[in-house]
Amino acid sequence: MFEFCAEPDTLGRIQWLSCYLTTGKHMNFYWSFLTVLVLLAITAPTALLFGFGGATAARSAFAPLRWFGKAYIAIVRGVPDIAFFLFFVIALDQLFEYIRHRIKCPDWVDPIWQGNDFIVCTAAKLPLGNAPQWVHETYGFFLAVLTFAIVFGAFAANVLYGAMQAVPRAQLETAEAYGMSRRQVFRRILVPQMWLYALPGLSNLWMILIKATPLLFLLGVEDIVYWARELGGSINERFTDYPHGDWRIWYFLGLLIFYLAFTRVSEIAFDRLTRRLTHGQATIGGEAMRKAAT
Amino acid sequence: MKKLMLSTAIAAFAAGAAYAESHSVVRMGTEGAYPPWNFINDAGEVDGFERELGDELCARAELTCEWVTNEWDSIIPNLVSGNYDTIIAGMSITDERDEVIDFTQAYTPPDPSSYLAMDAGLDVTGAVIAAQAATIQAAYVAEQGWTLVEFPTPEETVNAVRNGEADAVLADKAYLEPFSGQDGLVLLERSEMIGGGVGVGVRESDGELKAALDAAIQSMKDDGSLNALIEKWEVASTW
Structure with missing residues (x-):
């Protein structure tokens, strides 16, 4: 990056470090922070959406939909994350390719499963075999988002289901007495009030999601922990211009600070959100706020 | 007879075209954590003995190749499900692995x-x-x-x-x-x-890619460039 970096052996400590920290490999490390943040930014709302759908389905009056919602919550919550991440993603990828294969290559005669191999026609490959690497990476990233959203959506569904049950029956009854339809009660009374009950559970999920991002590497997305391990490991002068011993402790210390800072910021944000949602609610917290104001 | 020959030629051409189409880019899967075989260099790219070997094999087989890294644990499942087309990651040829995938001839002798x-x-x-x-x-x-x-x-x-x-x-x-x-x-x-030499892993159904790589490895063995590469990176004994 800097011009004086041509001869690393001759440099002073500060210069050496500035060169070392700006190698292409380190740039990948810095990018991976962005990857993780973007992943969280996309996954959290998607998972919440899945959760909302799951919770609504689980308390639906229509039986098949209710069974579906309950089955989703029970099955996904029961399967170990690591099994889910190792096998489900490959299965999901194969499902997409299988569907595309049926549509795009109707006159294909060879079996799709030949022994261990999974073979679809070239046009059905996802992404196409000759696509550039970044397309493959983006596709992998979205598979990761989807997998995270399905897993965390099941947990969120359970939290929201509980929160919906926690809204006092009296509130709903009053709304009914005013002549609101079931749908109106749901939209105007139940949903706005349930967030407060859901918030502690959702904040737990968010914290767990932050810490679950290293699972990304199982999906082929190189995350911050992967790069910290890769960069921190001792490396011989035969393979690098910047040989060093085992520096993983420093890299992991950096990650520790990152995670702690990130979770601290999240905590503050959740505190503010709780205070805002508590305002005007028929709960102990809401009552206390009302008294303090008068 | 002439007609028969013509149709065989067309069939062969069609098969060749299909192969060329499906392998317009060959994705090379490696681990990137096993120097000097394969590792990530300062620039963040795959480097090492297998990088150089793979690029040379692709040049000889006239393939366009792209490098992909994958964790060792799931390197075989991702090959068979088609996320990349070869494993070139210092993988020794063993009977257990041979049941799941195919190997080209070894490019380093058993060591x-x-x-x-x-x-x-x-x-x-x-x-x-x-x-x-x-x-x-x-x-x-x-x-x-x-x-x-x-x-x-x-x-x-x-x-x-x-x-x-x-x-x-x-x-x-x-x-x-x-x-x-x-x-x-x-x-x-x-x-x-232990082990039976290191080869390139390919899907069992990918016979043509295997044949192309086999031929390329053989030509590198014949002209001594494979030995030179092994000596340069000091990965194994020579042929």
């Missing part, structure tokens, strides 16, 4: 695996031996009935010896050699003759 330990006089029988999970070395230690500790990456196996979690690590000599002499680590005299 003994070495032990790296803190104590040069260590008796490995009955010692605690570290090895990377799902490798021939791990299988060997388990077979001997010694205490095996497995790690997902090669780097961690060496660290296990450094911090005393294991008495020795069993791995390819070329990987362990650079560590010898660092922090009191030494290579033991004893070595184990």
